[in-house]
Amino acid sequence: MLPELGHFALILAMLLAALQAFFGIAGPALGRDRWASTVTAAVAGQFVMTVTAVGCLIASFVSNDFSVAYVAENSNSALPLFYRVTALWGAHEGSLLLWILLLSCWTVAVTFGTARLPQRFAARVLGVLGLVSVGFLLFTLATSDPFLRLDPPAPDGRDLNPILQDPALAIHPPILYTGYVGFAVAFAFACAAMLEGRMDQNWARWTRPWTTAAWSFLSVGIALGSWWAYYELGWGGYWFWDPVENASFMPWLAGTALIHSLAVTEKRGLFKSWTLLLAIVAFSLSLLGTFLVRSGVLVSVHSFAADPSRGIFILSFLIVMIGGALGLYAWRAPLLKSQAGFELAARESFLLFNNILLVIAATTVLGGTLAPLVADALHLGALSVGTPYFNPTFMLSMLPLLALLSFGIHAKWKRGKLGERSRTLLMTFIAAVICAIVLVYGIYSHGKVMTPVAAALGIWIVLSSLIEPIDRIRRGISLSRAVLGMTVAHIGLGLFVISVTAVESFTLERDVAMGLGERTAVGNYEFRFDSLKQIEGPNYSGLEATVAVTRHGAPAAIMYPQKRQYWVQRSSTTEAAIQMQHGSNVFIALGDDLGGGKWSLRFQIRPLVNFIWLGAFIMAVGGGIAVTDRRYRLGRQPVAAPAAGVAPERAG
Amino acid sequence: MTPRQKRMTLVLGIVAGVSIAGALALSAFRQNVTFYFDPTQVVAGEVPAGERFRLGGMVVKGSVQRSPGSLEVRFVVTDFQHDVAVSYSRVLPDLFREGQGVVAHGRMSNGTFVADEVLAKHDEKYMPPEVARSLKKRQGGV
Numbered sequence: 001m002l003p004e005l006g007h008f009a010l011i012l013a014m015l016l017a018a019l020q021a022f023f024g025i026a027g028p029a030l031g032r033d034r035w036a037s038t039v040t041a042a043v044a045g046q047f048v049m050t051v052t053a054v055g056c057l058i059a060s061f062v063s064n065d066f067s068v069a070y071v072a073e074n075s076n077s078a079l080p081l082f083y084r085v086t087a088l089w090g091a092h093e094g095s096l097l098l099w100i101l102l103l104s105c106w107t108v109a110v111t112f113g114t115a116r117l118p119q120r121f122a123a124r125v126l127g128v129l130g131l132v133s134v135g136f137l138l139f140t141l142a143t144s145d146p147f148l149r150l151d152p153p154a155p156d157g158r159d160l161n162p163i164l165q166d167p168a169l170a171i172h173p174p175i176l177y178t179g180y181v182g183f184a185v186a187f188a189f190a191c192a193a194m195l196e197g198r199m200d201q202n203w204a205r206w207t208r209p210w211t212t213a214a215w216s217f218l219s220v221g222i223a224l225g226s227w228w229a230y231y232e233l234g235w236g237g238y239w240f241w242d243p244v245e246n247a248s249f250m251p252w253l254a255g256t257a258l259i260h261s262l263a264v265t266e267k268r269g270l271f272k273s274w275t276l277l278l279a280i281v282a283f284s285l286s287l288l289g290t291f292l293v294r295s296g297v298l299v300s301v302h303s304f305a306a307d308p309s310r311g312i313f314i315l316s317f318l319i320v321m322i323g324g325a326l327g328l329y330a331w332r333a334p335l336l337k338s339q340a341g342f343e344l345a346a347r348e349s350f351l352l353f354n355n356i357l358l359v360i361a362a363t364t365v366l367g368g369t370l371a372p373l374v375a376d377a378l379h380l381g382a383l384s385v386g387t388p389y390f391n392p393t394f395m396l397s398m399l400p401l402l403a404l405l406s407f408g409i410h411a412k413w414k415r416g417k418l419g420e421r422s423r424t425l426l427m428t429f430i431a432a433v434i435c436a437i438v439l440v441y442g443i444y445s446h447g448k449v450m451t452p453v454a455a456a457l458g459i460w461i462v463l464s465s466l467i468e469p470i471d472r473i474r475r476g477i478s479l480s481r482a483v484l485g486m487t488v489a490h491i492g493l494g495l496f497v498i499s500v501t502a503v504e505s506f507t508l509e510r511d512v513a514m515g516l517g518e519r520t521a522v523g524n525y526e527f528r529f530d531s532l533k534q535i536e537g538p539n540y541s542g543l544e545a546t547v548a549v550t551r552h553g554a555p556a557a558i559m560y561p562q563k564r565q566y567w568v569q570r571s572s573t574t575e576a577a578i579q580m581q582h583g584s585n586v587f588i589a590l591g592d593d594l595g596g597g598k599w600s601l602r603f604q605i606r607p608l609v610n611f612i613w614l615g616a617f618i619m620a621v622g623g624g625i626a627v628t629d630r631r632y633r634l635g636r637q638p639v640a641a642p643a644a645g646v647a648p649e650r651a652g
Numbered sequence: 653m654t655p656r657q658k659r660m661t662l663v664l665g666i667v668a669g670v671s672i673a674g675a676l677a678l679s680a681f682r683q684n685v686t687f688y689f690d691p692t693q694v695v696a697g698e699v700p701a702g703e704r705f706r707l708g709g710m711v712v713k714g715s716v717q718r719s720p721g722s723l724e725v726r727f728v729v730t731d732f733q734h735d736v737a738v739s740y741s742r743v744l745p746d747l748f749r750e751g752q753g754v755v756a757h758g759r760m761s762n763g764t765f766v767a768d769e770v771l772a773k774h775d776e777k778y779m780p781p782e783v784a785r786s787l788k789k790r791q792g793g794v
Contacts, residue, residue: 163746234746344662356666364677371685382688384706389684393677511742513723572746591743596720600743 003068003147006056010141013049013100016042017133020107024127025195028120036123043111043126046133050104054088054097057146061087067153070094070146076159076568078539086170087160092310093146095173099290100136102174102181103129110185110210117206124192125185132184135317143310159539159568168228176221176248180286182214183251186258187283190276191325194332204266204275209632211262211279212485215255216623222248223616234574234589236509236604238612241390246369247289253362254282257355259623264351267413270342273333274355280329284322285362291318292369345416350408354401361397365390395450402457402497406464409490424467432460444506451505458497465490481629489622496615499608509604515597522603525586526550529601530558540564545590545599547577556581561590561601576602585609686757690786695734699760707736707765708755708783716750729754729765731790740767748772753783 020042027035057070061084066072074090088094107129114122140146163169189207193199225248230238239245258278264271291314342348368385375383406428410421418425436456440447465487472479512520514529521527530546542564549557559577566573576589584607591600688706689699699705707729715728724741727750738756748754748770758767 234743349662352662356669360670360673364673367677368681371681382706383685384688385681385685389680392680393673396673396676511723513721515721574746589743594718594721594723598721600723602743 002056002059003065003149006053006060007145007147009049009052009056010097010137010147013046013053013104014134014137014141016046016049017130017137020046020130021127021134022130024123024125024130027127028123029195033119036119039123039126039130040111042130043107046130047104047108050101054101057094057097058085058088061085064157065153066155066157067150068146069148069150072150072154072157074157074160076157076539078568079157079160079165080538083160083165083170087164089173090160090164093140093144095177096136096140096144097146098174099177099181100133100140102177103133103136103184106178106181106185107133110188113210114206121192121196124195125188128188128191129184132188132321135321139310139313139317143313157568159566162540162564162566162569162571162573163232165566166228166232168224169232172221172224172228175217175224179214179216179218179221179255180248180251180289182210182217183255183279183283183286185210185214186255186279187325190279191328193336194276194328197332197335199265199272199276199336201266201269204262205631207279208259208262208266209627209629211255212259212623213627215252215259216620216627218248218252218255219616219620219623222252223613223620226616227613230609231576231578231587232573234576234602236576236587236589236602236606238503238609241365241368241387243369244293246365247292250362250365250369251282251285251289253358253365254278254285257358257362258282260351260354260358264348268342268348270348271352271355272336273329276329276333276336278355278359280322280325281362284318284325285366287314287318287321291315342414343416345411345418347408347411347413349416350404350411353404354408357397357401357404361394361401364393364397368393399454399457402454402461405490405493406460409465409486410467421467425464428463428467429460432456432463435459440505447505451501454501455498458494458501461494461497462491465494482626482631485622485624485626485629487622488625489619492615492618492620492622494615495611495618499611499615502608503606503612506607507604509602511591511600511602513594513598514601515599520601520603523605524551525556525581525603525605526553527588527601527603529599532599535562537564539568540566542572542575543590545588545601547588547601549579549581549586551581557586559586559588561588563590580610583608688755690731690783690790691729691734691736692731692790694736694760694765702759704757704759706755706757707738707767708753708786709736710783710787711748711750711752711754713750726764729756731787733790736765737763738765738767740770742768742770744770745772755783 020039023035023042024039027033027039057068059065060068060071061075062081064071064075064077064084066075070091070093071087074087074094075084079087089098107126110125110129111122114125186207189203189210193203222245225245226238229240230236258275261271261275261278265275368389371385372383375381406425407418410418410425412418433456436452436459440452440455468483469479469487472483508523510520510522514520516529516531519526519528526549528548528550530548532543532545535542535544542562544560544562547559547561548555549559557579559579561577562575564573564575565571574589574591576587578585578587580586584605587602587604587606589602591602594600686704686706688708691707691709693699694707709729709731712728712730712735715726717726718724722741723743724739725744726737726739728735728737730736738758740756740758749772752772755771756765756767757769757771758765760766
């Protein structure tokens with residue numbers, strides 16, 4: 001009964017979303033304010049229906065109802081309760097349901113957040129969000145119904161993919177999707193502004209916190225996915241430039257450009273049409289990401305449950321949404337001319353460079369990701385593009401970005417002078433270069449060509465980000481949340497750059513065949529393969545090795561890498577043993593029985609690798625702090641927007 | 653400089669930057685794409701000599717051989733028309749199994765495909781699309 005109820009709730013949700021879209025968009029257009037006021041009711045109804053549908057599916061999972069095809073395919077009676085719940089988004093149908101649920105949550109949040117905005121504008125925002133909801137609900141109902149019944153019911157389920165039975169991956173999709181879907185809000189604000197034909201600095205102030213919040217979620221989501229790939233896939237890498245990873249990274253790059261260009265639009269009323277375009281692009285890339293991941297058109301290490309027929313639907317949806325938005329843009333953007341000018345070395349210029357470089361980066365990633373598709377469509381053969389392409393092209397646009405960042409945060413709006421800051425900036429630069437040289441040649445005594453350059457840039461970003469807050473504290477000026485958030489996010493970026501540089505330059509790895517009692521040395525570490533024993537979990541059995549680790553001859557750790565064999569899917573997973581030692585991660589993965597009493601083992605020493613994810617997390621925290629800035633709060637609208645002159649705050 | 657000249661400098665700078673980036677990206681792209689071939693194409697000599705490429709197909713049942721005690725592993729990849737022997741000397745991925753689809757990166761050397769990376773897919777019903785496509789083509793041709 002519950003699955004039918006869920007299905008029915010989903011249909012109702014779609015009808016309500018259609019009402020929300022119609023009243024939200026047609027109401028203001030026809031000047032019927034009463035229509036616009038019914039939008040809120042539709043939003044609430046859609047939310048209740050969506051929650052009901054999700055609740056029904058969770059109930060089916062928890063009660064092991066294997067007459068539901070989706071449950072039978074992604075769960076098992078031996079699966080622990082926690083994973084029976086998270087199995088909801090373990091495959092395609094449930095992931096879409098999650099998308100819809102999160103979009104509905106964002107919509108409810110927007111309803112509250114826009115309660116004090118002009119009613120027509122708020123209605124239009126909700127209307128556009130309703131359109132997106134309709135698209136996804138229609139897609140789910142037409143091609144990927146999670147409530148389909150099996151007749152006769154399956155005796156037991158086929159179990160959740162074992163590599164998804166992991167705490168980090170259990171929470172990765174909801175957070176990542178919250179970010180993805182959050183760009184729908186920026187998109188809706190952009191479309192509403194175009195429908196109004198009016199876009200001022202207030203608009204940017206309304207849009208910024210939503211965009212920054214979505215961006216923060218996306219950052220955490222990507223970092224979690226990368227962390228998971230590091231310890232679960234057994235290869236010990238943190239980024240593979242895999243299509244699915246790129247799919248989440250492209251919206252992140254566009255979103256990063258968007259939050260910076262929004263800053264200019266808010267402070268100076270410039271870059272208006274560019275900001276609109278970026279909002280459309282960021283959301284389009286989120287949709288494209290869904291298309292790439294869900295249609296199975298690309299060969300990927302992460303893609304589960306792929307089906308080309310669904311691709312056609314998403315592609316049409318993509319064309320309607322993006323085509324519609326771009327059409328609106330072509331029609332309305334010329335109305336939104338920016339008046340003010342700025343000098344070449346003003347902050348606006350640096351933010352422009354930031355945008356250009358981020359867009360170039362997103363474009364090169366997009367090119368590399370889509371090239372196999374294009375080549376295949378044109379019958380040029382099946383080709384693949386990997387790290388050797390992505391690494392250098394990505395660096396090419398990122399290095400100048402990192403180099404310009406420190407200037408950008410200290411440049412003044414409008415006028416091209418660094419003023420008294422130029423000396424402090426120079427001093428931090430010299431300090432950063434010295435630190436980098438000491439780090440690279442003093443501690444590690446070697447490195448690649450780019451190692452000192454990238455390390456110096458990373459350190460410089462951290463140091464120069466601190467100038468402003470320290471200066472303000474010394475002079476007793478309060479530090480706004482916006483400035484604090486920007487500082488924290490940039491420090492996170494600096495940390496990220498430093499740790500990526502260290503990992504790329506100083507990683508040591510070896511695959512070795514070892515028998516019991518044998519030793520292997522990797523760098524300063526020595527590993528002794530002590531013993532091997534059988535283990536048993538709730539739904540798997542496996543082997544656990546005991547490896548004694550010494551550093552410079554002194555005992556450092558005993559580590560226990562596992563290899564698990566999951567019963568239902570008869571597939572094995574590598575549970576690498578990982579420990580942080582003196583800032584480096586020691587990683588041991590147990591491979592196969594090689595015969596002759598030998599086993600294959602993979603050893604890796606990755607310096608600072610934990611700080612990659614920490615850096616990403618700090619960036620997200622910075623975003624979170626900036627969102628809570630006073631000027632975004634409800635009821636705190638200045639009567640008149642500051643004129644296009646110098647803004648009082650120097651926030652980014 | 654007049655504002656107009658400044659704007660032009662900025663625009664020219666951007667255009668130059670973008671085109672340099674584009675040119676470099678394109679050349680990185682040309683040097684770094686790897687093409688996919690199935691065993692029939694390999695046997696027919698369609699692969700340019702010495703080029704790194706991806707080989708895809710099914711791992712022949714019973715073909716996986718290890719020299720005891722070493723990482724070196726040998727197996728045969730087939731598209732049900734032709735076979736190619738593969739050697740690999742790193743840790744195999746979790747889902748590598750006989751009778752399943754596999755994609756390996758590497759080069760031909762003395763009639764053997766020496767792989768430096770082996771990718772196996774995650775679940776039993778799923779096959780790498782390119783492998784599925786080429787198997788379909790080969791089987792349809794029988």
